[in-house]
Amino acid sequence: MRCGDFRESYAEDMAIFDSALPRRLLALFLAGLVLLPAFATSYWLDVLNRIFIAIIAATGLNIVTGFTGLISLGTAAFLAVGGYATAALAGKAGLPFPVVIPLAGVVTAAVGLVFGIPSLRLKGLYLAVATLAAHYVVEFTVTHWESMTGGVNGISVPAPRLGPLALSDDRRIYFLILALLVGLTFFAKNLFRTKVGKAFVAIRDQDISAEVMGVTVFRYKLLAFAVSSFYIGVAGSLLAYQARIISPENFPITVAIDYLGMVIIGGLGSILGSIYGAVFITLLPELIRLANDLVAAHWPAAMGLLAPFKSIVFGLVVVLFLVFEPDGMAARWHHVKNYWKLYPFSY
Amino acid sequence: MAMRQKLLAATIAAAAAVLPAQGRAQAEIKVGGIFDLTGVTGDVGKVFALGVEDAVAWLNENGGVNGKKVKLLAQDYAYKKDQAAAIYKRLVNDEKVLFIQGWGTGDTEALKEFVTQDRIPYFSGSFAAPISDPSKFPYNFFVAPTYSDQLRAWLEWVKKDWGAKPGNPKVAFMYGDNPYGRAPMNAGKAYAKERGIDVVDDEVLPGTFQDATSQLLTMKQKGVDYAYINVTTTGVSLVLRDAKKLGLAVKFGSNPYGFSESLVAVAGKDAEGVTGVMPDVPYGEPVPFMATLESVHRKMRPSERGDTMYVRGFSYVLVWSEALKRADKAGKLDGPGLKAALETFRDFSTGGLTQPITYTPTDHRPTTTTAIYQIQGGKLVKVAEYTMPRKPEWLGL
């Protein structure tokens, strides 16, 4: 591991990996992920698929909330838009998935753009409530536009299809989701090395100064909403393809709160944070369920306690993280990494 | 790399092919349970689950299925479809259950593709009419008249109660905005038209509503005489309470998941005179099997109030354990074998807990007879019984 900071060019300064070792480790890790389906049971593949989808959506949310500073409670609504767009494009129009997924993302980006308009006038909690309104409007539309969405019964989604190829189970769709995840994560990471990404961060830090310096704040705020919604829309699309059926009850406001928890616990303004947060929050209910199953084997009454227990643990985790590690898991990871980088020296 | 992967995959496939056979060789039948213990229908879902669990315990103590014990792998899905799907995948792919005891309308309909593809018989707590049509839901079963038939029966009672008064009775439907709530509405409206009953109002009761006043006020404005409430007992008690506060003179009727001893307990005086459809008898009704059921309940749930949902859970176990016995005797203890066994049921008796049960390969409606009960003096009293004609055009509607 390299210690110390020695950059000789702008390119080096902007590099994501500062040496060959992290790059190689990442490649190894990705290879491992690709091989995983050969060993995993279908249940764990389902969990992994859901984790990957959550990472994509959490990255999207982090772009608008962590990097641009605009609190958004519309994640559930945008997931729904992506999912229903997919159901319509794949189910009714019968398009193949390489067309459907980007198109669903674009539709969601358009919707996100519309709901980002209040950000011109509103800040902080007031903006968050406007996005909350977005949530209820989308929920209402979805439940009542029955010809398009099937209303409360939900709508089934065919398997992702490309010619004769159909990704009809968790094992097969895994590769699609993994590929999109890797692509989108790298895009996000690179976004913040570009002018656009830096404009986002400037808006978060001090928007009036940013405006004074020439960053058209309103335009970039809308762009942040659009990009973020694109990500969340793609995640929603994958969700629809993976679960094969979506209905309004898949998208309650608690989903938006969960995602907010993911980016905060993971680390606002950090791509790695989105990953950690998404993995953690998605895995948490599964771990609790496993624990509950173990306990219920000896004490059957415990089964009814699963739901409250999930609630308590989620709440405790959020509170404890925020109290003891307010910058999130990514920050903690950096502390640990830096400690070992400089070991045995402290500074 | 590719060769090793192929070899590994081949080994795993071989192992997987051997394992299910091993599962069947053991003297144990695995049943998956997907229950709502803590979700929005948890008030009735929990009691139903207790009924199923206790019935399985009783079954195992009394000879099991031709000597084989039944193992119920019960899970709480809190009425969330995606949870139900995840639990289903785990139960079928990893635990290799023979069939599933499920619950809600929405998730049962959502899992249809997988259930049919995997050939896993699926018992639902939902009595939605589409589920009883084997051409669409070949592996789904339930133990009660369809929601639609039950609503039709209640409308018959309305007709009788209206008697010779001038004009047509005015009826309102109050229901939750979900598949369970909406299930029988179209059938109800069509039948009402046939029988000269005016359905003048539809009121939607949102998810976890606290206050139904505006809905009730609209009903009052439209001069409603009778109203059918299609939500679970908790919601029904809230509506009754609000109606009492407004001094409404509407006669209320409730659905099979909104009418039980617990409604009496929770709503108290507000529930007097309310009618309801009951596919199972109330707890304590003097029918042949009730003595056994009561002794099991007293032993295992001494501090719980006896409830018709408990009876319902028991009745399900009686039905599918009989089917398991028949399938086992025929040597076909698997999904399709169980389905075939169920389809041999002709007026099978559950000891009086329910109406006699009949399934055929083309019609999974177990019965079309519904009993109407009324709350009189805090007790559930039978006031009528109607048998709907088993019309082929009503199959699935």
Add this chain to the structure above:
Amino acid sequence: MEFLLQLVLNGIVTGSIYSLVALGFVVIYKSTGVLNFAQGEFMMLGAYVCLAFTVEYHLPFAAAFALTMAFMAVLGVLTERLVLRPMIGEPVISLIMVTLGLSAILRGVVQAIWSTDLRPFPAIFPTDPVQLGPLPVSQGYLYSTAGVALLLVVFTFFFKFTRAGVAMRATAFSQQVALSMGISVRRIFALAWSIAAVVSAIGGVLLAGVRGGLDAALALFGLKVIPVVILGGLDSIGGAILGGVIMGVLENLAGGYLDPLVGGGAKEVAPFIVLVAILTVKPYGLFGKVKIERV
């Protein structure tokens, strides 16, 4: 006409309960700058604790009520000390998240101890409706509206004329200046949280008493508080009260007139749409203090 009046009246009455919860929210925000999303859960917990005292310990209602208030006051102080004190200085979103986490904990604890079944709540008020002109109104609702009106007066008085109230406003304005003037900011925070907890518990008990039943869904009222306080303005007590009533009336009007047109669900979404419309004209709510930004 009668239909409209009845809807409006019902709206005022349910709105007064919203106002009560919003009041607690605003009190905390005004004094500490924290947005407490656990307000609904405080309501629910207060009602459950009161129920436990009445039903399980068989205390007379007045005693149970007093004990519940005491319990909630202590809970408020504890929450502030354990959860909020370490979060001083953190950005808004972390504070929101921490209270959301707290709400999840409280929800889980209540569900674990008392399960999700609807439990009959002792009727605090006589159940027969009273006739106000052509409209029957439940007495419980009248009492709760009166109670809320009383609290409004009390709190306006408190914040304007008492030392503690003025100290709270000073702390909200600038903690550093308040400290330099000799105000114990720690005590102010503790006071704010216990007031908010007690006020929401009163709301919870009132609501459960009027409904005659209590279940975990009571906490969902808390979510409704957010549009109310935004409408009224985050730091305005009068705004919270007015916002609550407006929201209640809006909901009922939407339910009565729009629901039949769109087949249900308008009751939930209409208030939000109106809210967004109002926010575009008044971005800090009807009575909120406009933040003047400095670079």
